[in-house]
Amino acid sequence: MTATYITTTLPYVNARPHVGHALELVQADVLARYHRGRGDAVRFQAGTDDNSLKNVLAAGAAGAGVREFVDRNAEAFGALGGALSLSVDDFIRTSRDPRHRPGVEAFWRACSADLYRQRYTGLYCIGCEQFYTPAELHYGFCPEHETRPEPVSEENWFFRLSRYAAPLRAAITAGRLLIEPAGRRNEVLALIDGGLADFSVSRPAARAGGWGIPVPGDPGQVVYVWFDALCNYVTALGYGQARNEAYRRWWAGPGNRVHLLGKGVLRFHAVCWPAMLLASGQQLPTAIFVHDYLTAGGRKISKSGAGAAGPGRGALEPAALAAEYGADAVRWWLLREVPRVGDADFTVERLVARADDELANGLGNLVNRVVAMISRYRAGRIPVTAAVPPGGEDLDAAIRQAGDRVGAALAGFDFRQATAAVWGIADEANRFVNRVRPWDLAKADPAGRLDAVLYLLARACAAVGRELAPFLPDAAARVTAQCTPGDDGRLPDPRPVFRRLSAPAGLRVEQPQQDQQDQGADDRPDDPDRVEAPPNRDETARP
Numbered sequence: 275m276t277a278t279y280i281t282t283t284l285p286y287v288n289a290r291p292h293v294g295h296a297l298e299l300v301q302a303d304v305l306a307r308y309h310r311g312r313g314d315a316v317r318f319q320a321g322t323d324d325n326s327l328k329n330v331l332a333a334g335a336a337g338a339g340v341r342e343f344v345d346r347n348a349e350a351f352g353a354l355g356g357a358l359s360l361s362v363d364d365f366i367r368t369s370r371d372p373r374h375r376p377g378v379e380a381f382w383r384a385c386s387a388d389l390y391r392q393r394y395t396g397l398y399c400i401g402c403e404q405f406y407t408p409a410e411l412h413y414g415f416c417p418e419h420e421t422r423p424e425p426v427s428e429e430n431w432f433f434r435l436s437r438y439a440a441p442l443r444a445a446i447t448a449g450r451l452l453i454e455p456a457g458r459r460n461e462v463l464a465l466i467d468g469g470l471a472d473f474s475v476s477r478p479a480a481r482a483g484g485w486g487i488p489v490p491g492d493p494g495q496v497v498y499v500w501f502d503a504l505c506n507y508v509t510a511l512g513y514g515q516a517r518n519e520a521y522r523r524w525w526a527g528p529g530n531r532v533h534l535l536g537k538g539v540l541r542f543h544a545v546c547w548p549a550m551l552l553a554s555g556q557q558l559p560t561a562i563f564v565h566d567y568l569t570a571g572g573r574k575i576s577k578s579g580a581g582a583a584g585p586g587r588g589a590l591e592p593a594a595l596a597a598e599y600g601a602d603a604v605r606w607w608l609l610r611e612v613p614r615v616g617d618a619d620f621t622v623e624r625l626v627a628r629a630d631d632e633l634a635n636g637l638g639n640l641v642n643r644v645v646a647m648i649s650r651y652r653a654g655r656i657p658v659t660a661a662v663p664p665g666g667e668d669l670d671a672a673i674r675q676a677g678d679r680v681g682a683a684l685a686g687f688d689f690r691q692a693t694a695a696v697w698g699i700a701d702e703a704n705r706f707v708n709r710v711r712p713w714d715l716a717k718a719d720p721a722g723r724l725d726a727v728l729y730l731l732a733r734a735c736a737a738v739g740r741e742l743a744p745f746l747p748d749a750a751a752r753v754t755a756q757c758t759p760g761d762d763g764r765l766p767d768p769r770p771v772f773r774r775l776s777a778p779a780g781l782r783v784e785q786p787q788q789d790q791q792d793q794g795a796d797d798r799p800d801d802p803d804r805v806e807a808p809p810n811r812d813e814t815a816r817p
C-alpha cells in the first residue's frame with residue numbers, strides 16, 4: 275500500500291479566506307480522495323501560518339489583540355473543511371499546535387552547520403516577508419504586492435543556501451523532485467543557475483513584536499516566519515520528537531510526499547525548503563504542484579487590501595459561496611474552469627452558469643431521466659444484458675476509459691482534464707438518449723433494443739457516480755444512491771441530484787417552469803422523462 279502525504283501551504287491569517295484559498299484545498303482534496311479510492315494510505319494536511327509579522331500588523335490595524343485576531347481568522351480557515359467537503363486528516367496551526375515549536379527548534383539545530391549570524395541591509399517587503407534585491411523588483415516595486423519595499427538594516431541569522439545549488443539541481447533534473455507544470459520546473463532551474471544567495475532565517479524579536487518562535491540559544495531573535503512555516507510539513511508528523519511514527523511513515527518512508535502551492539511561493543518551496551531538508555539530513559518532497567492565481571471579476575484578489583471588510587468581500591468567501599450555491603458547485607467551478615497553466619477569473623455568474631449547464635442540465639438531467647425511464651418502462655429494475663446497443667459504442671468506450679483517463683490526468687495534476695473525463699460520460703450519454711429516443715422504443719421495439727439501451731445508460735450513471743467521487747463527493751453519493759437498487763431490486767424513485775442555481779428562491783411561482791428549462795442543451799420537448807430540478811432551494815439539494 276503506497277503511502278501518500280499531501281499538503282497545502284499554510285495561508286497567513288491576516289484576513290478571512292477568499293476563493294483563491296479554496297482552489298488549492300479542493301485540488302489537494304481531489305488528490306487525497308482519488309488516492310484513498312485506489313487503496314493508498316493517504317494523509318492530507320492543511321493548516322494556518324499564525325506566526326507571520328503580517329498578522330501582527332493586520333491585528334494592529336484592526337485594533338484587535340494579536341492572539342484574538344489570529345484565532346478568529348484561523349478558525350474561518352479551519353471551517354472551510356466542512357464547508358467545502360474537504361477530507362483533511364490533520365490541520366496544523368503554527369502558533370497553537372504543541373507539535374510545531376519543538377519541531378522547529380529541532381529543525382533549526384539540525385541545520386546549525388549551515389547557520390551563521392550577520393548584519394544585513396536590504397529592501398524588505400512586509401507583504402512577502404522577504405528581502406528583495408533591486409534586480410528582483412519591478413521598477414522598484416514588489417512584484418507580488420506592487421508596494422515599495424522598505425530599507426531594513428539588522429543583524430540576522432543566515433542559512434547557507436549557496437551550498438545546495440548542485441544537489442538541488444541534480445534532484446530536479448533526475449526527477450527525484452518533480453516540479454509541475456514544466457514551466458515552473460524550468461523557472462526553478464533558472465533560479466538555481468542564476469546563483470543562490472544565502473537567505474536570512476531570523477528577525478530581531480523586538481521588530482516581530484515578540485510574536486514567533488525564539489531562535490534556540492538566541493532569544494533576541496525569532497525564527498523567520500518562512501523557515502518556521504515550511505517546517506510544518508514535518509513538525510505535524512512529529513519531527514524532532516521522541517515518538518514520531520507518523521514522521522517515519524509519511525516522510526522518512528518510501529511513499530509520495532506531495533506539496534501543492536501557488537506560484538508566488540515557488541522559490542520558498544522548491545529552493546529554500548528542499549535545501550533546509552538536505553541540510554538537516556532529511557528526504558526531499560517527491561512532487562511539487564504549482565497552481566496559478568484566481569482573479570475576481572478581472573481583478574487580483576487581495577486579502578489584505580481591497581475589500582477586506584468592504585462590500586463585495588462576502589461574495590468571495592468560499593464558505594459563503596458554498597452556503598449559497600452548494601459545495602458541489604464551488605468545487606466544480608474550481609476544477610472545471612481553472613486551467614493547469616494560467617490565471618482564471620472567478621465570477622458568481624460563471625459559477626452558476628457552469629453548475630447549471632453541466633451539473634443540473636447535464637449530469638443531473640441524465641441521472642434523472644435514466645432512473646425515470648427504468649422506473650417507467652421496467653418497474654425500477656435495471657435490465658442486465660451483455661450487448662451494447664447499436665449507436666452505443668462511443669458511450670460504452672467513454673464509460674470503460676473514464677477511470678484511466680482520470681488517473682492519467684491527475685498524475686499530471688490536470689484537474690480540468692480529469693473532470694472532462696467524467697463529464698464526457700454524461701455528455702455522451704445524453705446525446706445517446708436523444709439519438710435512440712428510448713420513449714419511442716418503449717412504444718414499439720420489435721428488435722428488443724430497449725433493454726440494452728437502458729442497461730448501457732444505467733452503467734453510464736453508475737460510472738458517473740463512481741468517477742465523480744474524488745471531485746464532488748456529496749453529489750457522487752447522491753448519484754450512486756439513485757443508481758443503486760434497494761433490497762426489492764428496484765431503483766429508488768427519481769429525485770433531482772442537482773438543483774438549478776440560476777433562478778433565485780421565490781421566482782418559481784412567478785415564472786412558468788418551462789422558461790427555466792430553455793437553456794439546457796439536452797432539453798427535448800418530446801422527452802417525457804425529463805425531471806427538472808426545482809429552481810428554488812429545498813431539502814432535495816442535500817438528501
Ligand SMILES: [Zn+2]
Nearest residue numbers: 399402416419
Ligand atoms: Zn511583496
